[in-house]
Structure formats: C-alpha cells, structure tokens
Amino acid sequence: MVRTGVARAQGRRGEIIAGLSERMLTLDPANHYSISATSVLRHVYDPLLDVTNDDKLVPALAESWRPLNNSTWRFTLRKGVSFHDGSPFTADSVVFTLKRVRDNSKLIKAFVYQDIEDVQKDGDYAVTVTTKRPFGSLPAHLTMLGMLPPSAAAGEEAFFQKPAGTGPFRFVSWTHGDRVELAANARYWKSGVPRVEKVTFRFIPELSTRAAALRAGEIHLIDRVWPDMVQTLKATPGVKVLDTPALEAQRWHFQLARETVKDPRVRKAISLAVNRDVIIKDLLLGYARPVVSPIPPGLIGHTNLGQKPYDPAKARQLLKEAGQSNLTLDFVLMKDLYPKQLEIAQAVAAMLGEVGVKVNIRNLEIATAREQRTAGNYDLFYSGWAHMPHDPDWYFGQWFTKAGAEKLTRFSDPRVEQLIAEGRVPDPKVRQQKYAEIERILWDDEPEIWPYYSVAIYAISDKLSNFEARRDYYVLLHEVGIA
Amino acid sequence: MRSYLLRRLGQAGLTLAGVSLLVFVILRVIPGDPAKMLLPEGAPQSAVDALNRELGLREPIWVQYGIFLRSVVRGDFGQSFQYRAPALQVVVERAPATIQLALAAMLLTVLVGVSLGVLAAVRRGTGYDYAGTVLAVLGQSLPNFWLGIMLILLFGVTLRWLPTSGFQGWSYLVLPSITLAAFPTALVARLTRSSLLEILGQEYVRTGRAKGLGERAVIWRHALRNAMIPLLTVLGLQIGTLLGGAVITESIFAWPGMGKLVVDAIFFRDFPVVQTVLIISATIFVVINLLIDLLYTVLDPRIRYG
Numbered sequence: 151m152v153r154t155g156v157a158r159a160q161g162r163r164g165e166i167i168a169g170l171s172e173r174m175l176t177l178d179p180a181n182h183y184s185i186s187a188t189s190v191l192r193h194v195y196d197p198l199l200d201v202t203n204d205d206k207l208v209p210a211l212a213e214s215w216r217p218l219n220n221s222t223w224r225f226t227l228r229k230g231v232s233f234h235d236g237s238p239f240t241a242d243s244v245v246f247t248l249k250r251v252r253d254n255s256k257l258i259k260a261f262v263y264q265d266i267e268d269v270q271k272d273g274d275y276a277v278t279v280t281t282k283r284p285f286g287s288l289p290a291h292l293t294m295l296g297m298l299p300p301s302a303a304a305g306e307e308a309f310f311q312k313p314a315g316t317g318p319f320r321f322v323s324w325t326h327g328d329r330v331e332l333a334a335n336a337r338y339w340k341s342g343v344p345r346v347e348k349v350t351f352r353f354i355p356e357l358s359t360r361a362a363a364l365r366a367g368e369i370h371l372i373d374r375v376w377p378d379m380v381q382t383l384k385a386t387p388g389v390k391v392l393d394t395p396a397l398e399a400q401r402w403h404f405q406l407a408r409e410t411v412k413d414p415r416v417r418k419a420i421s422l423a424v425n426r427d428v429i430i431k432d433l434l435l436g437y438a439r440p441v442v443s444p445i446p447p448g449l450i451g452h453t454n455l456g457q458k459p460y461d462p463a464k465a466r467q468l469l470k471e472a473g474q475s476n477l478t479l480d481f482v483l484m485k486d487l488y489p490k491q492l493e494i495a496q497a498v499a500a501m502l503g504e505v506g507v508k509v510n511i512r513n514l515e516i517a518t519a520r521e522q523r524t525a526g527n528y529d530l531f532y533s534g535w536a537h538m539p540h541d542p543d544w545y546f547g548q549w550f551t552k553a554g555a556e557k558l559t560r561f562s563d564p565r566v567e568q569l570i571a572e573g574r575v576p577d578p579k580v581r582q583q584k585y586a587e588i589e590r591i592l593w594d595d596e597p598e599i600w601p602y603y604s605v606a607i608y609a610i611s612d613k614l615s616n617f618e619a620r621r622d623y624y625v626l627l628h629e630v631g632i633a
Numbered sequence: 634m635r636s637y638l639l640r641r642l643g644q645a646g647l648t649l650a651g652v653s654l655l656v657f658v659i660l661r662v663i664p665g666d667p668a669k670m671l672l673p674e675g676a677p678q679s680a681v682d683a684l685n686r687e688l689g690l691r692e693p694i695w696v697q698y699g700i701f702l703r704s705v706v707r708g709d710f711g712q713s714f715q716y717r718a719p720a721l722q723v724v725v726e727r728a729p730a731t732i733q734l735a736l737a738a739m740l741l742t743v744l745v746g747v748s749l750g751v752l753a754a755v756r757r758g759t760g761y762d763y764a765g766t767v768l769a770v771l772g773q774s775l776p777n778f779w780l781g782i783m784l785i786l787l788f789g790v791t792l793r794w795l796p797t798s799g800f801q802g803w804s805y806l807v808l809p810s811i812t813l814a815a816f817p818t819a820l821v822a823r824l825t826r827s828s829l830l831e832i833l834g835q836e837y838v839r840t841g842r843a844k845g846l847g848e849r850a851v852i853w854r855h856a857l858r859n860a861m862i863p864l865l866t867v868l869g870l871q872i873g874t875l876l877g878g879a880v881i882t883e884s885i886f887a888w889p890g891m892g893k894l895v896v897d898a899i900f901f902r903d904f905p906v907v908q909t910v911l912i913i914s915a916t917i918f919v920v921i922n923l924l925i926d927l928l929y930t931v932l933d934p935r936i937r938y939g
Contacts, residue, residue, distance in 0.1 A: 255683055260680070326726055327727060327893060328887070353887065356884055356887065359782075362790050516670070517669070524666070553678075
C-alpha cells in the first residue's frame with residue numbers, strides 16, 4: 151500500500167507488456183550480443199554511457215569522460231547511486247565489471263575488451279582505463295555493458311539467478327522461453343523515471359503471433375515488424391505503426407579470393423546491374439532507404455558518396471571487358487534471417503540474368519551458411535550489419551582487416567588496414583577523416599554490394615506515450631507511460 | 634511375463650543407447666560451428682577457436698562421446714552452450730509445458746476422436762457419418778501452422794475469447810492443444826470407425842444383441858473394447874507425432890516447451906540440449922509403447938507374454 155502510494159505520488163502507474171522477436175538467453179550483461187537481451191537488461195543494469203537515437207553518447211553512470219591520451223580514458227562517475235541490493239555504486243563496480251569481461255574468456259563480450267591494459271580507480275568516483283592500443287570506440291562499447299556490483303564475484307551463478315543492477319527496474323522473474331518480469335526501482339537516480347510500476351517482456355519469435363497478441367490487446371508493443379505486415383497493423387484500431395531508419399546497412403559481400411569476382415570490373419558490373427529502387431519500392435514497400443555510403447547517416451565517419459547507379463548496359467560492357475561472358479555466381483543466404491530476403495535474392499537473380507550472369511541461390515540454414523562462408527564456398531553472401539555500438543570501428547576491423555576477414559571475405563588491402571588503425575584514436579576529427587577515406591576506397595573497389603539501409607518498424611498500442619522507435623532495434627521503456 | 638518385461642527393458646536400453654550414439658554423431662557431422670553461432674557475426678576467428686576449446690569441441694569425436702556417456706550415467710547431460718547452465722536443468726524447466734500440451738492434446742484426441750468414430754460407425758451413412766468424414770479429412774490435411782494461425786486470428790484477435798499465445802494458465806492450453814490434436818484426432822476417428830464397423834459385423838455382436846443386451850452395452854462394452862487394440866497401437870505411435878508436432882505448435886503459440894527449445898538448440902548447434910531433449914523424448918516414447926503393449930493383456934485376456 152505504501153509503495154503504491156509512493157508510486158502514485160511520483161506519477162508512476164500501470165504495466166507495459168512488450169513482445170520481443172528474439173528470445174533471451176542470459177541475465178549476464180557481459181555474456182551476450184543479443185539485441186533483445188540488451189533491451190531487457192538495460193532496464194535492470196545501467197551502463198556508464200547511453201547512446202541516443204541520434205547517435206550521441208550521453209551520461210548514464212559516468213557523468214563525464216575524456217581521453218587523457220590516445221590510449222587512456224578517464225571516467226568521472228555519478229554519486230549517490232545504489233544497486234537494487236542497497237550497495238553503493240562506486241569505482242570498484244567499474245573496475246570489477248571491466249576486469250571481469252576482459253579476463254573471463256568464456257564471456258561472449260570478452261573479445262571486445264581484450265585491448266584493455268588496466269583499469270584503475272582514482273578515488274571512489276573516477277576510473278582510468280588504459281589500453282594496449284588506441285581504443286576510440288571504447289565509450290561506445292560501454293553503452294552495451296551494464297555495471298555490476300563487486301559482490302557478484304562471490305557467487306556469480308547465484309547472482310545471475312536474481313541479479314541486482316542500478317537500473318530503473320528491479321528484476322522479478324524470468325520464465326525461460328516465455329517472459330521476464332521487472333518492477334519499478336522506486337529509488338532510481340533519474341527523477342521521474344520509470345513511469346510505470348511494472349514491465350513484462352514476452353518472447354514471441356513468430357511475427358504473426360506477435361502481431362496477433364498486439365491486435366488482441368494482450369501486449370502493448372512489438373518490434374521487428376516486416377513491411378508486408380504494416381497495412382494489417384495500421385488498419386487495427388488502437389494500434390500505431392512507427393518506423394525509423396535503422397542502424398543496419400544491408401551488405402552482400404563477395405568472396406574476394408574467387409576467380410569469378412576477383413576482378414573489380416566484375417564486381418562493379420554486378421553492382422550496376424542491381425536495381426536498388428525496385429528492391430526498396432516494390433519488395434520492401436518503401437521500408438528501406440537508398441545507400442549513399444557503407445556507413446549509415448548519423449554515425450561518425452559517414453560521408454555521402456551518392457547513390458550507386460543502375461546501368462545494365464554499362465554492366466554488360468564491363469563484363470565483356472573482363473572476359474566474363476558466361477558468369478555463374480553462388481549467392482548464399484542465411485535462411486529466414488532478413489525480411490523478404492528470398493524474394494529480393496530472386497529479383498537480383500533476374501536482374502543479373504538481364505546482363506548475362508547466372509545466379510544460383512543457395513538458401514541455407516544459418517549455421518550451414520556460415521560454415522560455407524568460412525570454407526569460402528560462395529561468390530556473394532547475403533548479409534546485413536547493424537553498426538553496433540553506434541560506431542563503425544567494429545565493422546571496419548572485422549570485415550576490412552586481413553586478420554578479421556581471412557575466414558570471411560578474404561579482403562586484404564594494406565591502405566585500408568592502415569587507415570583503420572589510424573582511425574582508432576579517440577579524436578573524433580581524426581576518426582571522421584580516416585573513415586571518410588576508407589569509405590571512398592571501398593565505394594570505388596566494391597568488395598561488397600550495399601543494396602539499402604534497413605528501416606526499423608515497431609507497432610504499439612495507442613495507450614503508450616513517449617515511446618521512441620529506436621534505430622538500433624532496442625526496446626527501451628524507462629520513460630514510456632501507459633494510459 | 635517377468636522374463637518378457639526384462640527382455641523388453643533390455644531392448645529399451647539398447648534402443649536408447651543407439652539413439653544417443655546416432656544423435657551424438659549426426660550433430661557433430663552436420664555443418665555448423667557452435668562457437669560461431671554463440672558469438673556475434675563480427676567476432677574474430679581467434680575468439681571462435683577459444684570458445685570451441687572452452688566448450689570441449691576440439692577433442693576427437695570418440696573422446697567426446699566417451700565423456701558424454703560417462704556423464705550421462707551420472708545424470709549429467711553437459712552444459713548448455715547457449716544458456717551456460719546444465720542441459721538437463723534447461724530441458725526439465727521446459728518439460729512441464731510440453732507435457733501439459735501433449736496430455737491435453739492426447740485427451741482431446743481420445744475423447745473427440747473415439748466419440749466421432751463411434752458416432753460415424755453407429756450412424757453409418759447418415760449426416761453424422763459424412764460430417765465426421767469431412768472433419769477427419771480436414772484434420773489430416775490442414776497443416777498445423779496454418780490451423781494454429783487461423784485459430785489465433787479467429788478466437789484470439791477477432792472474438793477475443795482466448796489468449797493468442799504464451800503459457801499462463803488453462804485457458805492458454807485450448808488453442809495449442811486443438812492445433813496439436815487435429816491430426817491425431819482425425820486419424821483416431823477414422824480408425825475407430827473402420828475398426829468398429831468390422832467388429833459390429835461379427836457374430837458375437839449379433840449374439841449379444843440376440844440375448845437382449847442394450848445397444849449401449851453392445852457398443853461400448855463389447856465392440857469398442859475389441860476395437861481398442863489397433864487403436865491403442867496407433868495412440869502409442871501418436872505420442873511421437875505429438876512430441877514432434879509440438880515443435881511447430883510451440884513455435885506458433887510462443888509456448889515455452891521442449892519443442893521450441895530443441896528447434897532453437899538445433900539452429901544454434903547447442904549439442905547438449907539437443908541430445909538431452911532427444912534422449913528424454915525417446916525414453917518417453919519407448920516407455921509409453923512398452924506400457925501399451927502391457928495394456929493389451931488387460932484389454933484382451935487371451936494375450937499372454939512369456
């Protein structure tokens with residue numbers, strides 16, 4: 151009764167039930183790279199920094215941060231914050247969380263933090279992180295890492311059964327494969343947050359079921375709506391559809407060691423033969439945007455290089471010049487991963503057929519497709535890349551360095567590799583300049599085809615207020631209210 | 634009887650050992666790397682190799698199988714790669730949802746299937762018979778993913794009588810169990826009809842009627858009891874269909890059971906979970922079919938095992 155009274159006094163009431171497309175596998179913020187787990191766990195744990203929908207890093211548990219030099223970051227921490235178990239948030243929490251993720255190689259996020267040399271506290275409310283090499287994207291990565299109390303070390307298994315973070319909601323229960331229930335943290339450091347007393351995340355992977363639950367009024371919002379479901383949802387009374395340009399660029403990469411596509415003229419010809427407008431307008435019903443750079447707008451480094459032209463005549467000419475008159479390509483898809491991917495691949499096969507290129511579509515189960523990619527058994531691979539954590543360093547480092555790409559695309563270009571290394575410094579001006587240069591090289595060399603930027607579509611009940619359709623596909627309900 | 638039982642139990646043990654070996658080998662020869670599926674697409678190869686080592690997947694396959702068998706005997710089915718928790722615990726948490734669904738579907742199958750079959754046989758050639766035939770054909774021919782979605786749209790979205798998905802109470806069982814039971818119910822109805830029709834033509838039925846037994850007693854006590862033998866065999870085999878069909882039904886209804894778990898585990902190459910689910914399912918299948926074989930002796934005292 152008292153709590154309800156307090157909640158009402160703070161204007162907090164009601165419950166929001168969200169239907170997420172992806173199941174959640176862990177309550178450990180360092181042990182996943184799943185978008186749905188990131189969404190759910192962001193309510194329980196606070197990271198040091200948050201990222202806004204327009205890609206700005208803003209304070210969360212760190213009030214400020216700055217580079218001391220190219221390989222040292224200093225974070226000044228927020229005071230007066232408590233974990234849900236009552237223990238205070240201090241520099242010890244940051245030291246524990248960062249050293250744990252670096253040192254425990256079983257954790258899924260461990261590989262990202264291997265460049266951390268040391269984490270030192272400077273009093274109770276400041277931390278200095280030194281790195282083995284420049285790590286300009288560290289603050290961005292920290293938006294995805296919830297801070298843990300050092301007491302978690304005493305028994306991690308028990309801790310992650312009923313975890314305590316500093317987030318706006320306390321963990322209540324998790325029914326595996328079904329739902330996670332959270333209750334408002336009445337002592338949250340940000341005033342007026344959260345606005346509801348309870349949040350439940352249900353995991354409903356099947357889109358038609360997720361949409362039905364929303365239309366039946368059982369849940370209040372769903373993520374990952376496909377374009378062809380939009381009309382049905384828009385026509386449902388009480389349901390609104392929201393969309394926003396996503397952080398994800400579709401990118402179909404070539405196996406660059408294959409004789410078929412080794413010649414840049416062939417790759418250029420294939421790119422020229424793909425009518426991106428048809429894909430965007432007719433197959434994705436307008437829920438995609440034309441690509442003007444490998445990096446989507448808004449991210450550091452984005453440089454508008456203009457849309458890729460559609461010119462089948464030039465494509466034919468280039469193929470002729472390259473001596474590839476009877477070209478056959480293996481186009482590998484990871485089954486059911488991206489909206490309308492099979493239809494799009496079939497359309498692309500027809501488009502390439504117009505210029506004399508035969509396409510074998512191989513729609514393989516995800517694990518098999520990835521295995522084929524590792525073995526190099528493909529010419530073109532249908533894939534997308536969500537530029538997490540709102541920073542292109544990961545994309546460049548993984549796909550355009552020799553070490554990163556050797557079992558993927560076999561890309562290797564010392565110029566690009568050098569620029570990627572130089573772009574790792576904290577200085578945003580240097581990063582912008584280096585990344586712009588990389589993008590120009592890639593745009594010209596076309597080691598990938600960038601067909602479109604994805605659009606993130608959500609459907610919500612009109613009872614919700616203040617819900618923001620996120621471009622990173624996060625479902626964040628801290629500041630969302632319900633009528 | 635005892636020697637029969639011992640022999641059957643021995644055979645069951647061999648069957649399960651065979652299942653475990655088969656599942657173990659198949660999982661390891663199909664393409665796909667568990668560490669790659671656990672790590673994000675942008676993880677470096679060194680992280681993939683390190684994680685595979687942590688998961689014990691760099692050992693030769695026979696060494697892995699030996700470790701697996703030794704652990705299983707101790708009741709340890711290994712750690713789930715995805716959940717980082719004991720596989721048995723992960724599966725056991727999901728088992729009640731699947732068992733409830735399978736039991737509800739089995740109950741529906743028996744009640745509706747047998748009733749429809751009896752009605753169609755007793756009222757042969759009437760509207761009841763034709764209606765039963767139509768229902769049976771529909772039940773066997775409608776794919777259950779389609780039927781499930783239609784039921785959700787009608788009873789969940791349009792009429793709002795029943796919840797569309799999830800697992801929070803008895804009302805949540807209705808639509809998934811109808812979806813899952815549709816095929817076996819149709820099968821049982823058709824089988825009951827044909828089996829009963831054959832028996833109703835037997836001389837002992839005529840004798841029963843001649844000595845003044847009521848029609849109800851003739852059908853339910855004498856004819857149906859004899860018709861139950863083939864029916865029981867089919868019901869036993871349907872346990873497999875129900876456990877298999879649960880995979881699709883659970884996906885459609887976001888039902889947190891073993892079916893959905895095993896599909897995800899197969900996609901993500903979570904070997905310990907797949908092995909555990911399949912060994913448990915095979916055990917259930919073997920045990921139920923053994924029980925059904927024993928039930929024959931109750932239904933027909935002439936049957937003796939020695």
